[in-house]
Amino acid sequence: MKSNQFDAIVVGSGISGGWAAKEFCEKGLKTLVLERGRDVQHLKDYPTMTSSPWDMPHRNRMPLQDTKANPVVNKCYAYKEDTQHFFVKDSAHPYVQEKPFDWIRGYQVGGKSLIWARQTQRWSKYDFEGPGRDGFAVDWPIRYEDLAPWYSYVERFVGISGSYEGLDTLPDGEFLQAWEMNCVEKEIQKRITAAYKDRDVIIGRCAHLTEPKEVHLAQGRGQCMARSQCYRGCPFGAYFSSNSSTLPFAAKTGRLTMRPDSVVHSLIYDKQKGKVTGVRVIDRVSKESMEFFAQVIFINASALNTNLILLNSISDRFPEGLGNDSGVLGKYIAFHNYRGSIHANYDGFEDRYYFGRRPTAVMMPNFRNVKKQEMDFLRGYMTFYSAARAGFGHAAEAPFGAAFKAENSRPGPWSVYMMMQGETIPKASNQVALSEDQQDEWGIPLLKIDVDYDENDEKTLRDFHEQGEEMLAKAGCVNIKRSDSQQAPGLDIHEMGGVRMGRDPATSMLNAFNQMHSLPNVFVTDGACMTSTGTQNPSITYMALTARAVDYAVKELKNGSIK
Numbered sequence: 001m002k003s004n005q006f007d008a009i010v011v012g013s014g015i016s017g018g019w020a021a022k023e024f025c026e027k028g029l030k031t032l033v034l035e036r037g038r039d040v041q042h043l044k045d046y047p048t049m050t051s052s053p054w055d056m057p058h059r060n061r062m063p064l065q066d067t068k069a070n071p072v073v074n075k076c077y078a079y080k081e082d083t084q085h086f087f088v089k090d091s092a093h094p095y096v097q098e099k100p101f102d103w104i105r106g107y108q109v110g111g112k113s114l115i116w117a118r119q120t121q122r123w124s125k126y127d128f129e130g131p132g133r134d135g136f137a138v139d140w141p142i143r144y145e146d147l148a149p150w151y152s153y154v155e156r157f158v159g160i161s162g163s164y165e166g167l168d169t170l171p172d173g174e175f176l177q178a179w180e181m182n183c184v185e186k187e188i189q190k191r192i193t194a195a196y197k198d199r200d201v202i203i204g205r206c207a208h209l210t211e212p213k214e215v216h217l218a219q220g221r222g223q224c225m226a227r228s229q230c231y232r233g234c235p236f237g238a239y240f241s242s243n244s245s246t247l248p249f250a251a252k253t254g255r256l257t258m259r260p261d262s263v264v265h266s267l268i269y270d271k272q273k274g275k276v277t278g279v280r281v282i283d284r285v286s287k288e289s290m291e292f293f294a295q296v297i298f299i300n301a302s303a304l305n306t307n308l309i310l311l312n313s314i315s316d317r318f319p320e321g322l323g324n325d326s327g328v329l330g331k332y333i334a335f336h337n338y339r340g341s342i343h344a345n346y347d348g349f350e351d352r353y354y355f356g357r358r359p360t361a362v363m364m365p366n367f368r369n370v371k372k373q374e375m376d377f378l379r380g381y382m383t384f385y386s387a388a389r390a391g392f393g394h395a396a397e398a399p400f401g402a403a404f405k406a407e408n409s410r411p412g413p414w415s416v417y418m419m420m421q422g423e424t425i426p427k428a429s430n431q432v433a434l435s436e437d438q439q440d441e442w443g444i445p446l447l448k449i450d451v452d453y454d455e456n457d458e459k460t461l462r463d464f465h466e467q468g469e470e471m472l473a474k475a476g477c478v479n480i481k482r483s484d485s486q487q488a489p490g491l492d493i494h495e496m497g498g499v500r501m502g503r504d505p506a507t508s509m510l511n512a513f514n515q516m517h518s519l520p521n522v523f524v525t526d527g528a529c530m531t532s533t534g535t536q537n538p539s540i541t542y543m544a545l546t547a548r549a550v551d552y553a554v555k556e557l558k559n560g561s562i563k
Helices: 015-026 064-069 125-134 144-158 183-195 242-252 303-311 401-408 455-474 539-558
Strands: 005-011 031-034 256-259 262-270 275-283 289-299 340-346 362-364 381-389 414-423 431-439 445-450 478-484 522-524
Touching (some): 015 031, 015 242, 183 362, 183 381, 183 455, 242 256, 262 289, 262 303, 289 539, 303 431, 303 445, 340 455, 381 455, 414 455, 455 478
Parallel strands (some): 005 289, 031 256, 289 522
Antiparallel strands (some): 262 275, 275 289, 362 381
């Protein structure tokens, strides 16, 4: 037991877990990070990072055998021949779909920080106020002002590209040079903002180093080359990941112990002490069971796995799951609605092109129900669009030889793509639970996922289609076509909730500092902690919540409030 004793344990090494590790180590705590997947070292373990298309046996498509064997993960846009090693195959960790749910996972050191879309928008005051104001969830126990300095803190270290706009619906951050819109995107921006006074169109904000500062060079990271091959692992460290940034910084202190291949079974509750003392682990390879102990424990296993661990951590004191005095553990799961998209063409500008593969789109902050309830549905959606000269080549005109190559160097017409990122409303019926009769290979119950869309999501989708089509028409687009992917929840990869924050222990699991109401030495700062989803990409909020929670936990340890 003595050799397995640490000051802090962090479960999970993804975006939030990496931040917890860095902050604990830099504040002087001997820290253990438990990761259920294999070890992945920056650069060394990115096997395809500089590969060419002809280096891929199937030209970067997955063979039919794999698509049949792994139907869920094959739906993910980033799962390809050059990235498959960073994704969980369907059979590697099964789960029970009470309703269709596409659970996309990355089990390795770094987690999904190696394969995330890198979009980073702050929440506004309206996002934190919305649930309490409109009554669709419990009130957030924090406000934008509480998190604003922590947004700035993590943004400076991460490196965020963006433009300063002065919007109260999407606050500015600490930005590096913004990417530039192309000529058609600028024309659409000009026409939309002229036609609608309540809508703002700005370049996307993303975790890419457009102009590395000293803090980024100190991490060994370099400038983004706009290759758009990010999901392979970036050889320049230009996009933020745990592997290129927070974990190496934690290791630099000499206080980090990283243990991959560590499947967390449950947290250990000591009845006599009335507290959690450690974590029970099963080695992924050997199946050996072991225990590790610490004064403070952060659960950052990704939203649904965090729910699974807490549900499986039962005792006489907590028969329904650790810290679950309120009965809300595993409930009020929410996600982002990505079903709606619109395709169009744009005539003209055929003498113009663009350079590189920009890693972000153009975005519009939510304009529905922002400051008050106005529509026949709750909340709203962010909108993203991009324009490109697609359809290279006219092979039918010259199917062979030098003429074929010449035709393939001539781009086709401009096309426009628009998509929604809609807020879904947390509700008790959207929940996860443990299977009563099925276990994984480590003897842990499988997770049952019972999550679905509702009428509010359908109304949001319809409004996006109507407004998006109208905006693109006013912007001068032609051949406008709506699309509903009808994809199952989960494919957005933004699942949140189940261990939500709140003011009242009777209706929530965590307080304003992500600390369990009933167990002061246990914290949750990944997506499971979210009270509502907002319309923004969530990762920068997880990072800010984590840094803030670690700062609080260390102060509580020092003053004796956590023992």
